[in-house]
Amino acid sequence: MDSIRSSQITEAIQHISESVFVGLCRKVGTSQLVAMRRDALDIEDMVVNHCHYFRKMVSRSKREGLRLKGSDIDIMLWPNNHRVIWDLSQSQYYNTHRQTLILCDCSDSPPGFTLLYLLSPSMYRQIQRACVKTNNRYCISSSKFRQITLSESSSQPYNITEHGPCASGTIGSKEYDHAYCFVSDLWPPSASLWIDRCHSWPQPHVVDDIVKNGCHFVAIGHKLGNHEDHEWRISFSLAEQKLVNVMNHCQFLTYSLLKLILTEIINNGAGDDDKLLCSYHMKTAVFWVIQQNTIPHWCPQNFLGGFWVCFKLILKWVYEGVCPNFFIPGNNMFLSKIHGVKQNQLFIRLLELYQKGLAFLLHSPSIRSCIIYVLYNPRNSICTDNHTLISEVEFDGNLFEEILSLYIIPGKLDIQSYIRYLHKIEQMIGSHLLTQYQIITLQNMTARALQYTAFILHMETYTPDNKLRYRVDKMSCHMLKLTAKFGCITDMIYIAMYYYKTLRYMKALSVIKMIMVKIAQPYVFYWSNVDRERYTEAVGGQSWSKKMRQAVAEDITLYNEIHYISELIPEQQSALQNNWPSLSVPPLILSSMLVILCYRHVDTMRAQRALDDLQTLVLHFQGQLISYRDISWQILGICQQVTGNLQAALYSYQQSLREEPNNGIHIATEMRIQSLPMDFLN
Numbered sequence: 166m167d168s169i170r171s172s173q174i175t176e177a178i179q180h181i182s183e184s185v186f187v188g189l190c191r192k193v194g195t196s197q198l199v200a201m202r203r204d205a206l207d208i209e210d211m212v213v214n215h216c217h218y219f220r221k222m223v224s225r226s227k228r229e230g231l232r233l234k235g236s237d238i239d240i241m242l243w244p245n246n247h248r249v250i251w252d253l254s255q256s257q258y259y260n261t262h263r264q265t266l267i268l269c270d271c272s273d274s275p276p277g278f279t280l281l282y283l284l285s286p287s288m289y290r291q292i293q294r295a296c297v298k299t300n301n302r303y304c305i306s307s308s309k310f311r312q313i314t315l316s317e318s319s320s321q322p323y324n325i326t327e328h329g330p331c332a333s334g335t336i337g338s339k340e341y342d343h344a345y346c347f348v349s350d351l352w353p354p355s356a357s358l359w360i361d362r363c364h365s366w367p368q369p370h371v372v373d374d375i376v377k378n379g380c381h382f383v384a385i386g387h388k389l390g391n392h393e394d395h396e397w398r399i400s401f402s403l404a405e406q407k408l409v410n411v412m413n414h415c416q417f418l419t420y421s422l423l424k425l426i427l428t429e430i431i432n433n434g435a436g437d438d439d440k441l442l443c444s445y446h447m448k449t450a451v452f453w454v455i456q457q458n459t460i461p462h463w464c465p466q467n468f469l470g471g472f473w474v475c476f477k478l479i480l481k482w483v484y485e486g487v488c489p490n491f492f493i494p495g496n497n498m499f500l501s502k503i504h505g506v507k508q509n510q511l512f513i514r515l516l517e518l519y520q521k522g523l524a525f526l527l528h529s530p531s532i533r534s535c536i537i538y539v540l541y542n543p544r545n546s547i548c549t550d551n552h553t554l555i556s557e558v559e560f561d562g563n564l565f566e567e568i569l570s571l572y573i574i575p576g577k578l579d580i581q582s583y584i585r586y587l588h589k590i591e592q593m594i595g596s597h598l599l600t601q602y603q604i605i606t607l608q609n610m611t612a613r614a615l616q617y618t619a620f621i622l623h624m625e626t627y628t629p630d631n632k633l634r635y636r637v638d639k640m641s642c643h644m645l646k647l648t649a650k651f652g653c654i655t656d657m658i659y660i661a662m663y664y665y666k667t668l669r670y671m672k673a674l675s676v677i678k679m680i681m682v683k684i685a686q687p688y689v690f691y692w693s694n695v696d697r698e699r700y701t702e703a704v705g706g707q708s709w710s711k712k713m714r715q716a717v718a719e720d721i722t723l724y725n726e727i728h729y730i731s732e733l734i735p736e737q738q739s740a741l742q743n744n745w746p747s748l749s750v751p752p753l754i755l756s757s758m759l760v761i762l763c764y765r766h767v768d769t770m771r772a773q774r775a776l777d778d779l780q781t782l783v784l785h786f787q788g789q790l791i792s793y794r795d796i797s798w799q800i801l802g803i804c805q806q807v808t809g810n811l812q813a814a815l816y817s818y819q820q821s822l823r824e825e826p827n828n829g830i831h832i833a834t835e836m837r838i839q840s841l842p843m844d845f846l847n
Contacts, residue, residue, distance in 0.1 A: 179466045181523070181539050183547040186418060186465040187554060188535035193421045195551040196414040198563050199230035203410060204602040209571050212610060220245050220348075224402040226444070229409045231421060233428075237333070237340045241381060241402060244289060249281065249349035249382060258350075261285065267305065267347060271355060275387045277496030278396045281305045281347065297395065307384040308394040314345045314384075330385035330398065334744075346400065349379040353399055356380075356492040366456050367411050375404045388501035401492050408452060414551065415463040416455055419471045422532070423447035426476075429529045430518065441503050441511050442479070449498070450475045450482075452491045469523055480519055483512045557705060558697045561712060564602070565690055568609045569653075569719050605709040612652030616659045619644040620727050623663070638667065651710075653717035654683045655752040661759050662729045670763040677756050677763075684718050684752060691718040691752075692792050720792055721755050723748040732762065732803055735833040736796070743829030753782060754797045761804045776804055780813075794824040799834060811841055 194202070206223055222228070225239040248259060249267045256266055265287050271279040283303040287293050295310035296303040307330075315325060315332050325334040331342040352360075363372045381403065386396030409417065424444050432440045454460065460471045482488045482499065486508055490496035503511060518525040526532045539547075548554070555563075599607070619641040626637045645663055648656040657680050664673035683689070688699040695716075704712045723729050724747045725737040733748070740748055757779040764772035783791070783801045791797050802817030814837075821834050 178469065178523070180547065181536055182468040182470070183465045184535045184539045185422070185526070185532055186415065186468040187547055188532060189418045189421055189425075190414075190551065190554050192531055193231060193233070193418060194563070195555050195560075196417075197551065198555070198560065199414070199417065200600075201564055201602040202230040202232070202567055203228070204600050205567050205571060205606045208599075208603045208606045208610070212607075218245055219243065222403065224344075224406065226424075228406050230417075231424070233421075233424065237342050239331075239342045239344070241344045241346055241383075241400075243346045243348045243381065244287075244292075247287065247292075247347055249347050249351075251349070251351055251354055255351060256284070269349075269353075273391055274396050275390045275496070275500075276355060277399050277490055277493045278387045278390055279382070279399060280392060280395055281382060281397050304395050305397075306395045307386050307397050310345070310384045330383040344383050344400075346384065347382045347397075349382070350377075351379050352376045353380055353493070355399075355495075356401075358494075359492045362456070365458055367408060371407060371411050375407050378403055378407075380404065399493070404492065405448065405452075409448070412451075412455070413463055415465060415468055415471065416451065419463075419468065419475060420448055420451045422472050423451065423475060423479075425529060425531050426526070429531060430525065431514070439507075441507060442483075446479065446482075446488055446498065447475075449488065449491050450478045453489075454478060456491075473523070476515075476519070480512070480515045483508065483515055556697075558695065558700055561700075561709070562690060562693045562695070564605070564709065565653075565713070565717050565719075566693065568606050569717075571606070571610075601709070605713065608651040608710055609653075609713070612648040612656055615644040615648050615651075616656070617724065617727070619659075619663065620729065623666070624727060649714070653713045653719055654680065654689065654715070655718045655721060657683075658721055658752060658755055658759075659729075661756070665730065665759055665763060670766050673759055674763050674767075677760055680752070680756055683715075684756075686716075689716055689718050692720075718752055720749045721752055723750065730758075730762075732758075732807070733800075735836060736799060736828070736830045739831070739833035739836075740829045742832055743826075745829035748796060748828050748830070749793055750796050750800070751791045751793060754779070754791060754800050757782060758800045758804060761808070765807065772808060776808055776810075779804060783817075793827045795821050795826055795830060796828045798824060799830055799837075802834075802837065806837070806841075815841060 193199070206228055210222060219242050222241045223238065224241050226233065227238050244265075246263060247265045247267060249269055250256060250259075251269050253268065259266060266284040268282045268284055269279045270282060274280060281304065283292070283296055283305055291310070291313045292305065295305050295313055297306045297309065298304075311327065311330065315327050325332050327333070328342060330346075331344045333340065333342050360372060360376060363369075367375075381400040382397040383400045385398050386393035387398075390396050409420070412420070424447055427442060427444060427447055431442060454471070454475050455463075459474050460467065463471055483503065486497075486499050486504055488498040488503075490498055499508075527536060622637055622644075623641050626634065628634060641663065642660075645660045648659065657676055661673045661676040661680070664670070664676065684691075686699075686703070687696040688703040689695065690700070700716060704716045707715075723733065723737065725741045725745070728734050728737065736748060740746075757775060760775040761772050761779065764775055779801055783797050798817050798821035802814045802821065805811075805817060806814035818834050818838050822831055
């Protein structure tokens with residue numbers, strides 16, 4: 166009887182494990198979705214880094230393929246022409262005329278930390294200013310470096326604050342952590358024992374790849390070290406990214422579940438000072454459990470078993486007050502944070518959860534429904550096959566959203582940057598080593614690069630030479646027309662904007678007419694809104710390139726350094742003042758605006774009818790057609806004002822101020838209200 170009951174309990178736990186696994190697949194992503202996200206970011210970094218003196222790497226959750234609500238975007242940046250070496254003999258590997266070398270000295274620092282000495286002058290004044298002379302050597306002070314980079318970042322309108330080694334700020338609606346650092350091509354001697362420890366995981370070729378890519382140094386010292394203000398922490402972010410990438414999907418979801426539990430249960434409601442555990446501790450626990458081969462089979466049926474082993478390891482670490490770094494175990498990551506009374510309180514909190522068993526997962530909003538489903542439907546079978554967990558339409562929607570959200574434009578807005586940028590894309594498109602996800606990402610990047618290059622070329626060409634102006638115009642038009650071959654439906658709006666900008670109103674109207682017809686199709690994706698059946702009928706089974714061209718619409722991004730439409734310049738300037746690098750405008754709203762502006766010059770009666778249509782659109786359509794209400798009301802007000810309907814314009818501007826500030830344009834809105842005639846306002 167007991168054996169029957171025991172087998173029933175085992176079967177129930179397996180059933181719950183499978184259900185939680187499936188639930189996380191739907192929340193976090195299937196293995197194919199996670200792979201797609203990583204591939205897209207790989208391409209972004211490879212192309213954009215080609216155009217900069219500073220290299221950039223998206224790290225942590227976003228790079229790993231996680232898209233959990235509330236996560237910051239972590240970015241590491243380092244100078245391309247600086248390298249850190251571990252002893253002077255390694256200088257022979259570098260051309261010191263091109264590379265500035267920095268020497269490590271770990272002799273008087275805690276494990277995982279080091280001092281950095283500049284061996285030759287740096288071309289960057291920020292680095293020179295951060296140096297402190299000690300014993301006839303120039304030590305780069307981490308605290309001074311942080312202060313300098315933070316001060317210079319604060320000159321940008323991004324609300325920058327210090328967060329550990331990072332400059333944290335908000336750009337648009339996204340929170341960023343920028344860590345300015347240095348890189349070494351060489352593996353740290355203090356982490357050499359990690360190589361010997363890799364018997365079963367990761368595999369030798371992964372170990373070799375990790376070692377040959379070296380490590381980074383971030384500007385923060387050990388709180389209990391002898392030189393806290395000057396020390397730098399050795400960072401293994403790139404190595405960790407590679408380790409996460411070689412996890413199987415069950416292991417990756419275990420890491421995701423630990424992050425969710427941390428956010429939704431352990432740290433829920435706690436103040437910043439009381440959030441002693443962080444996601445990095447969770448990741449470290451998963452690394453140790455995988456490498457120690459504690460779980461023989463990482464599979465959906467044993468999913469919660471793997472999670473439980475990781476949770477118990479974290480509980481043990483908190484009890485002992487020791488969390489060993491995965492690469493340098495002598496670096497106890499709890500040493501300066503989890504000790505004394507707070508350590509004891511955290512242990513009691515975790516022990517209470519442990520004593521509840523797997524039932525404590527019911528406290529997680531993300532997991533509760535999965536467990537309850539099994540409890541109410543104990544005999545229902547659960548399909549854990551990644552390939553069947555998500556439909557073609559769902560996958561395509563995630564793919565398009567990921568690709569279209571990439572920030573893929575080089576920071577320096579000049580034509581030479583874009584020529585290099587396009588050349589790099591051309592080289593990569595010719596490669597036979599790209600995945601299918603990377604190819605469609607590159608096609609989208611090509612469309613973006615052509616658009617921006619066309620507008621910059623027009624903006625930067627000031628010449629009385631008619632022939633030269635004609636050639637530049639022809640080149641810009643050609644670039645914009647090419648975007649239709651690589652981008653999505655709404656990329657044609659850039660052609661219409663260019664025609665309006667160059668006073669070709671009838672041509673602009675002709676293009677907009679085509680756009681309106683295409684956007685109106687029921688199978689078109691816009692912000693995940695789509696008629697699934699019609700979409701499958703129209704483009705199901707087709708290539709992603711064809712799907713993008715025929716069935717995807719997106720908001721129009723107007724980068725604020727470029728003036729696309731003169732009537733929107735105040736909004737772009739306002740957005741820049743409010744930390745927004747671009748305006749995002751619903752495609753139907755911008756198309757309607759262009760129709761009104763063009764008809765003002767060729768047919769005023771049609772302009773009025775188009776204005777009536779725009780008003781109906783803004784008043785009566787939600788979500789499915791209009792994503793950003795603030796800019797939609799603003800554009801309606803602008804069109805009403807330029808056509809002389811001041812009363813209606815005032816109402817529209819006031820409505821714009823009431824909407825969620827998705828574009829940071831309220832300064833322009835208030836300015837436009839103030840610009841209305843005083844007697845009218847009174």
